[in-house]
Amino acid sequence: MGDLQDQQFLHSKLGTPWSDGTEGVTQCPILPGETFIYKFVVDRAGTYLYHGHYGMQRAAGLYGSIIVSLPEGVSEPFSYDYDHNIILSDWYHASTNEQAAGLSAIPFVFVGEPQSLLIYGRGKYNCSLSTASGIAAGVCNTTNPECSPYSLTVVPGKTYRLRIGSLTSLSALSFEIEGHDMTVVEADGNYVEPFAIRNLYIYSGETYSVLVKADQDSSRNYWATINVVARKPATPTGLAIFNYYPNHPQKQPPTVPTTGPLWNDTTSRLAQSLAFKARQGFINTPPVTSDRVIVLLNTQNKIDGHFKWSLNNLSLILPQTPYLIALRENLTDAFVQDPPPDGYDFANYDIHSVAKNVNATSSNRIYRLRFNSTVDVILQNANSMTVNNSETHPWHLHGHDFWVLGYGTGKYNLSRDWRKYNVVNPIMKNTAPLHPYGWTALRFRADNPGVWAFHCHVESHFYMGMGVVFEEGIEKGGELPSSIRGCGESEGHHRP
């Protein structure tokens, strides 16, 4: 699984910020052969993810789900007969070391689109060559049952809760089950007001629960598919079989699997993002105003000839000494103490064009937030270094859920666009997409003492600097465990 490994748990980890698993932020790397125990209170039921958070280790497959059960005597506000967990991912033939080396090289070498899409860890390669029709794409005729696609067996008439998480390196996905509506009921561990969809857009780092009723013709099977959206696809449809008992689980559906919605139909994706509301009876109302607004301009840049991603022209490089240790022990030379900027040159920056000057600066500065204050973050998208191209970035905040106040297109207007916010029943999440040429407005309470990464969940983007770090209430909480030490200025080498 590579040489070093961390874990990122998508929980709040209130009181145990050293269990967040972010190398360089909350701990030193875990060396080969070492053991590191993450211990934290799971404070809310729901569907979560964990994965390696060092270099590009996640892309090598170091990930999984965490399902937190409801306390005894409490039940979900919706009903279903069975509960299944499905991770979606993409897969490359190039090793993550190769990929990372390319990203750091001059000239820049980008691995590009994945070779396969995986459902439940299963996918196919090169099967599209076997037929022209595409029916066999991703399935291939084979006599080896170990190469067969994932098959979800359902009993006619029963309702299934599918807990779907995406841990793709790169790809935004559209997931659908042929001929079946899905009702969304949970997102990132929060209940949402149920609504029916034909396809679910899901971005890396997100989780959703959908309810699906096996109410179609039970004499056949159906395709479950994933397709790339938001980037021009070069990867075949990922396939699984929605198997009606007692048909053979591997019996091919009689239909051609969908190739999904138009990859560049941003409007449809934005509309789905806007459709989510907190569930009635479970609304956690946000503070009406905030104490601070931080606008983060998302740009692709160059630094000394290397390709980078930046926020307000600063590209994140994590320090040798993890922030959590440096801040607790006042190691002021561990990183630059000046804060990064709260905004960019709003008046003059043209988000619809390649920047006139694409050069940026490397930085390890952090945002220090007043404990218990309310913070708004406006993510502002822009043109990349390619003409007429703006990418989709799923932004993930550690240690908190945020309210998703709104999404919009074009340049966010500070004096006007806050009027578009939903402050009545906004959904809470820990990951939200920033759509091409658009903005996403988030609000959170800085109420979790510690240091927390906030970054684009595309593996290569974070690797190339697309993140910031928040600190709040660092002086609070218990003693740091020695297990997080052993690098930079943090003394000693930890032993498990």
Next chain:
Amino acid sequence: MGDLQDQQFLHSKLGTPWSDGTEGVTQCPILPGETFIYKFVVDRAGTYLYHGHYGMQRAAGLYGSIIVSLPEGVSEPFSYDYDHNIILSDWYHASTNEQAAGLSAIPFVFVGEPQSLLIYGRGKYNCSLSTASGIAAGVCNTTNPECSPYSLTVVPGKTYRLRIGSLTSLSALSFEIEGHDMTVVEADGNYVEPFAIRNLYIYSGETYSVLVKADQDSSRNYWATINVVARKPATPTGLAIFNYYPNHPQKQPPTVPTTGPLWNDTTSRLAQSLAFKARQGFINTPPVTSDRVIVLLNTQNKIDGHFKWSLNNLSLILPQTPYLIALRENLTDAFVQDPPPDGYDFANYDIHSVAKNVNATSSNRIYRLRFNSTVDVILQNANSMTVNNSETHPWHLHGHDFWVLGYGTGKYNLSRDWRKYNVVNPIMKNTAPLHPYGWTALRFRADNPGVWAFHCHVESHFYMGMGVVFEEGIEKGGELPSSIRGCGESEGHHRP
């Protein structure tokens, strides 16, 4: 999973005797919510088991397999296409707390035969009532695929290595796959000279690898079955489906599943035990003679009205302070320092009758062995407290493999029966059966510094005192980790 848990790994754990996981022998109990890390070198490839080793916790389901791979560049001395792992077990409706309370009660309450037999954790209850024929026994017609039996899909013409382990509480089993020969190639992590069988007798704590070729009519499926042997069965046959691709995995075979060999055909079981030889080219020859012979008479007894099992009239009760700590730190009041006897009243004890005096004594004495000496253990079976009944006991030794020198019937004759030993190519194992009214002769090198349990692997028998403890080279090796402390005279309470 109950309140306390330990782990028992069936490896030698040379140099890390504190990682054996035997509560009372090598460590204190692990308290609820605590974490305990077992760390040891896996020094040989093969198929092993682990399980809770506190009270009757194993019977509650705290168990699993450990498959140790071959080092890179080394290959097995046999070939196969696919590798599958299968645990066999039995299942009770009464909780293990209830079962344990009954075993300690006056009058004695024995939980008796299990309600179900499980293959890969799957079994059925009360299905035998649904038809008279027994075909549906253990399968039941159901529209719920989650209640279906384990189905092992095979590709016609391919060869499968099945790694089969038994972790039953009580039952000795016969495993077979309808219409298919099996070739045994591994036992307890040691290569055996391949030989073909129709049914495999397997006792709790044992593992075997068998090779099975999918060479039968591939238009249908076949039953894989387990049946109770060595005790009068009251549990329906445990069923799985040996599924020929592309038949439906749950398609019922057109046949009636076998109810197995006669449960009381001891001759057939003894013959299979005797058939195992070490594999040519992998023979580890035992020392020709031993330095010490310990004969252990296996009897069922009473102590103060409680039912017990004893060795040489002593029934094991583990001390509050684990032996490993007590011996290292010379806590001489932690257990009785006098050794237990190396034999019984050979001349006068009639192994074929209920003992004239069934009373025994509780004991925490241990056998202290000279480091690096060669020790023979002769297990001697006898009549239980029931007329015309002698039970089967699978004996498991921690921390070592032993050579299985021989099996015989009747009372072992010290001056004569050693001539029957196989010292040319005996198999090495860590668990071996003692058959009714018979004897089993084992030899091992006392070359692993530490304290090691040797006990009957029937959960209730060990709970009722059926074990002994060996010490060797206690003064050697590294410092004891603090994590094993926290009970009896071992100071402090450990924190993970």
